[in-house]
Amino acid sequence: MTIRSSRRTLLSVGAATIALTSIGRVKAADDTDVIVIGAGLSGLHAAQILEASGLSVTVIEADNRIGGRVRTLSDKPEKPESGGSEVGALYARVRDQAQRFNLELRPWQVERLEFALNIGGELISPKDWPSSPKNTLPEAMRKFPPMAVNTAFLPKESGLKELDSWLEEARNTPDPSLYDFYTSKGADEATMKYLSLSNQADSLKDESLFWALRGQKMLEWGRGSGPFSHVVGGMSKVPLAMAGSLKGNVVLNMPVEGIAVDDTGATVSCARGKKFRGRFVVCTLPASVLRTIKLTPGLPTLQSEAVASLPYGQSTSIFFAIKEKFWDIDGLGSSLWTDGVAGRAYNWLVPNGNYIWMYLTGTVNQKLRKASDSEALQYAINALHQARPSTKGRIEPIAVVNWSTNPWSRGTFAYRRPGQIAKYGNIAAATHARLHFAGEHTAVLQSGLEGAMESGERAAMEVLDKV
Known part of the structure; x- marks a missing residue:
């Protein structure tokens, strides 16, 4: 695998040493089976699966580094984790990658x-x-300590039947905002202040109750399975090792400006006039970034609305x-x-x-x-x-x-507003001809690191179903 960037350097990934070469030497590959947009966990996992099935893959990434919203500040004292880093006990895909590349996971309480x-x-x-x-x-x-006041209001059990039932149940049940839910349970303004302080959304009025219950169901599902873990040496070791295992190119500093799909494939247009051609595209960009990119033909109305309105934590x-x-x-x-x-x-x-x-x-x-x-x-x-x-x-x-000012993320992670689950379901993940979508915002069973990989796996399987 070759990583191509705008500068020449060497990047050590476990036992592999990857040469970074000049962007000027990158040429559009007309014979690439799949273009994967985004070198985070979702895109890299999709690329792994597609290559393992015999397809040729090129991964393109807007940033100058691999990892997406996984970012260990390895050049700083104490190597802080500035992005996703906590590996749940039931994060099977993430744990499998750590085991595959001999990365140590250490429990954390x-x-x-x-x-x-x-x-x-x-x-x-x-x-x-x-x-x-x-x-x-x-x-x-x-x-109740102020940071735990929500435990007095949210039910001890989510009430959702299964991990994926939030999509269906929200269609048949009122989905108020967290603010309205807490108010119905007797929360006064003093209480509401504490409830809002630990929230990713700007306001409790902006977050769906069903979205909160989905998160609670995930905690229920993993209860008693063991503690969270961290990767020794930094979570960034995981995407770096994944990228190092690929046969195809990972091209950095390549912001996408447009994706045009036709009967035989798709063309991805990037900054500085660069173009990449593939039979299929797997796009793992956050909806906050995807909505700034020109798609030809455009998405169906409902899917376009979902992508345009999906909120992100800041x-x-x-x-x-x-x-x-x-x-x-x-x-x-x-x-x-x-x-x-x-x-x-x-x-x-x-x-x-x-x-x-x-x-x-x-x-x-x-x-x-x-x-x-x-x-x-x-x-x-x-x-x-x-x-x-x-x-x-x-x-x-x-x-x-x-993460709010990062042009390649424009936020931390997606959530849902009241009524959005019933209206849009998971339509943001719907295939658009030869264009497939992934990313944590399209995951159903899990969120965070595991959700990203879950979505990449789904998108890869969709492509393989068409080959």
Whole structure:
């Protein structure tokens, strides 16, 4: 496999060494069976399956790196994970890739995180929260930590029959917003504030109840199966190893501008006048990016509406190295959860290293969506120092990753608005002649890393059914 990029370098992937060569040497391959758009887990898994079935594959990627929304900052201290990294116990496809390439998975217990709270500008220990004057929750709910208030409202069991039944059941059952659901269960405005702070969507009014129940069903399905794991050395090792195993080219720095499908194949038009021709195309671009690309012929009306309206979570991550244990200074937990501009700051201990991960989502993140990295970093430092004074002089910035401003993702992951499941189902995944769609937003059974690979597998099988 050859990875082609705009610069010459060497990339080590396990035992394989991959030469990166000049983009000027790339030529359109008229005899390629399948063009795969996107070198994330979804596209790479589709390429693996197609090649294993004897088809020739070229993978093209807009970014200058492999991995999509998997990104280990390997050149930074502590190697922070800035994208998807948690491998669930039942993530069979991801675990299979790790085993195939001899990558070590190490169990990780997220519940071991110990928090300090900053509510209304006051630092509070979780043990003091139930009796704190800052706790404005109704009496029956005062015992719940603010980050866990949703557990008092969502049913212990999702009520969905199967992992994939959310698609059908949402068609036959009212699908209110989370806001309307919580209101119907008696949540007041004080409670609603805590419920909204950990949400990826800008507003609880923007997220479907059935979408939340789908996530809960996944947790039920995996309950008792074991802890999450992390890849030793970084999650990026997985897509890099997958790319290294391919026979065909992986072409970087190749943003797609248009896809034209005809009776014999499809032409993918890219920046700088580059074109790629294949009998089929597997497109794994997020809907947030796909809707900016010209498709010829255009998608059917309902599918086009679904792609155009699919919302994505927005987040900014700021990573800090720990110079000194600041939690020993104030005697509180090493992670922080606030109702203010500091959002959440986790003391993240993974196989790569130990760092502070400040994670800003929803309304807290709105002002950073168009901010430069330096502006976001200054915002984060000021907010964290104000919310947790003991951090001053004891942490050091490592990196800023803003998925909202990344032109190749334009957000973190897809979710559904009220009524969208009933109206659109999973039509975003529908085949369009010789154009097939994949990506986590088209997955049915799983989300995240495993959902991406599930969708790539489905799209590859659709192509093979036509060959």
